[in-house]
Amino acid sequence: xxxxxxxxxxxxxxACRGCQVACKQWHNHPAEDTRNWGSFxxxxxxxxxxxxxxxxxxxxxxxxxxxxxxxxxxxxHCIQPPxxxxxxxxxxxxxxxDFDTGAVLFTERTxxxxxxxxxxxxxxxxxxxxxxTNLQGKCDMCFDRVINDKLPACVLVCPTGAMNFGDLDExxxxxxxxxxxxxxxxxxxxxxxxxxxxxxxxxxxxPTRFHHAAVASLHGPGRFTRKQAFAKMFGNRKALx
Amino acid sequence: MKLGRREFIKLSATATAVTxxxxxxxxxxxxxxxxxxxxxxxxKETTSICAFCSVGCGLLVHTDTSGSGRVINxxxxxxxxxNEGSLCAKGAALAQTLENENRITTVKYRAPNTxxxxxxxxSWALQRIAQRVKEARDETFEESNGDGQVVNRTExxxxxxxxxxxxxxxWCLQAIMRSxxxxxxxxxxxx
Numbered sequence: 001x002x003x004x005x006x007x008x009x010x011x012x013x014x015a016c017r018g019c020q021v022a023c024k025q026w027h028n029h030p031a032e033d034t035r036n037w038g039s040f041x042x043x044x045x046x047x048x049x050x051x052x053x054x055x056x057x058x059x060x061x062x063x064x065x066x067x068x069x070x071x072x073x074x075x076x077h078c079i080q081p082p083x084x085x086x087x088x089x090x091x092x093x094x095x096x097x098d099f100d101t102g103a104v105l106f107t108e109r110t111x112x113x114x115x116x117x118x119x120x121x122x123x124x125x126x127x128x129x130x131x132x133t134n135l136q137g138k139c140d141m142c143f144d145r146v147i148n149d150k151l152p153a154c155v156l157v158c159p160t161g162a163m164n165f166g167d168l169d170e171x172x173x174x175x176x177x178x179x180x181x182x183x184x185x186x187x188x189x190x191x192x193x194x195x196x197x198x199x200x201x202x203x204x205x206x207p208t209r210f211h212h213a214a215v216a217s218l219h220g221p222g223r224f225t226r227k228q229a230f231a232k233m234f235g236n237r238k239a240l241x
Numbered sequence: 242m243k244l245g246r247r248e249f250i251k252l253s254a255t256a257t258a259v260t261x262x263x264x265x266x267x268x269x270x271x272x273x274x275x276x277x278x279x280x281x282x283x284x285k286e287t288t289s290i291c292a293f294c295s296v297g298c299g300l301l302v303h304t305d306t307s308g309s310g311r312v313i314n315x316x317x318x319x320x321x322x323x324n325e326g327s328l329c330a331k332g333a334a335l336a337q338t339l340e341n342e343n344r345i346t347t348v349k350y351r352a353p354n355t356x357x358x359x360x361x362x363x364s365w366a367l368q369r370i371a372q373r374v375k376e377a378r379d380e381t382f383e384e385s386n387g388d389g390q391v392v393n394r395t396e397x398x399x400x401x402x403x404x405x406x407x408x409x410x411x412w413c414l415q416a417i418m419r420s421x422x423x424x425x426x427x428x429x430x431x432x
Contacts, residue, residue, distance in 0.1 A: 159328070
């Protein structure tokens with residue numbers, strides 16, 4: 001079994017933010033102080049208590065707003081998570097990857113890790129730090145729900161079918177089929193890093209228009225930190241750091 | 242080992258090569274996470290209908306069975322034909338109407354000609370509301386209109402409902418307001 005995966009179809013997202021709220025509700029996360037900062041995207045960024053955020057960007061061409069782009073952002077649950085590679089150098093139990101589902105989980109031992117390194121290792125700008133406890137947090141794939149045969153909160157709540165969840169191979173097939181349909185209207189539509197991630201996002205316009213870290217490959221090569229490179233070369237032997 | 246610029250470049254090149262070919266050989270550490278119990282595992286599950294709009298989405302409400310009876314979780318009911326489990330942002334936050342430390346749980350009373358809100362006891366507030374309703378109704382109740390038709394109504398009282406009360410509570414309110422003879426029964430959504 002390939003484990004589980006998401007398929008996020010951005011052509012269907014209406015930015016109702018049901019997923020964002022359902023995520024908070026299931027995780028019992030508190031609200032954040034928000035203010036009008038010129039965008040409906042609120043809170044402005046992910047945080048230790050905001051695992052899921054609907055990003056909103058205006059697509060402006062020749063001074064005219066052509067489209068309003070919505071992107072429900074969350075951890076992509078990489079099949080080979082670089083955050084875990086880096087984290088394992090300091091504490092192998094801080095970041096776990098579940099064998100059956102493939103979920104990448106930050107535990108209460110993440111305070112043994114260096115946040116700057118973990119954040120730098122993430123191509124999608126996902127992990128966030130709680131200053132008070134030095135713990136790091138991000139989407140946990142609603143791991144407790146998934147292993148109890150329930151859908152993740154964000155997927156269950158989605159009224160439009162933008163958020164989908166299931167076995168990874170099924171999600172990949174669903175993404176491929178939907179891409180074919182969407183390409184008729186949006187020739188530039190792409191799937192974001194579909195072979196490396198458990199969260200496959202269908203972008204109907206260029207991914208960077210949605211968010212600067214929407215896909216990893218756009219950063220080009222050389223995103224590996226030295227620590228990551230060493231981790232790959234020598235395994236996880238702390239003596240070599 | 243002395244790491245000069247030349248050695249560093251060599252090492253970087255090696256690292257890149259190893260990275261390129263070692264992609265599939267990544268050493269999977271034992272990384273199985275422990276199974277976790279759902280927070281709703283011991284909860285009582287009841288169905289309800291979302292109070293906010295006329296779509297009428299079905300809900301699963303999980304309440305504590307250990308004594309407090311408070312709400313633990315509210316989520317969409319996957320078996321409900323209207324929403325099939327989905328909810329909007331307001332519906333997804335419905336539990337907050339019950340479980341939120343910012344809720345006002347005491348009666349706030351502002352006496353005429355003051356700008357101060359004070360806490361008042363429930364017993365006093367209910368008594369006072371009943372008294373004022375009785376007075377207003379007695380003064381304005383009309384059994385028939387100008388044409389002699391029986392109307393049994395009062396136009397001296399209005400009622401404003403809330404979007405956060407559910408179907409059953411609405412039924413009770415509607416019944417009691419109609420029995421008083423109110424005709425102006427309004428809802429927050431139209432304000």
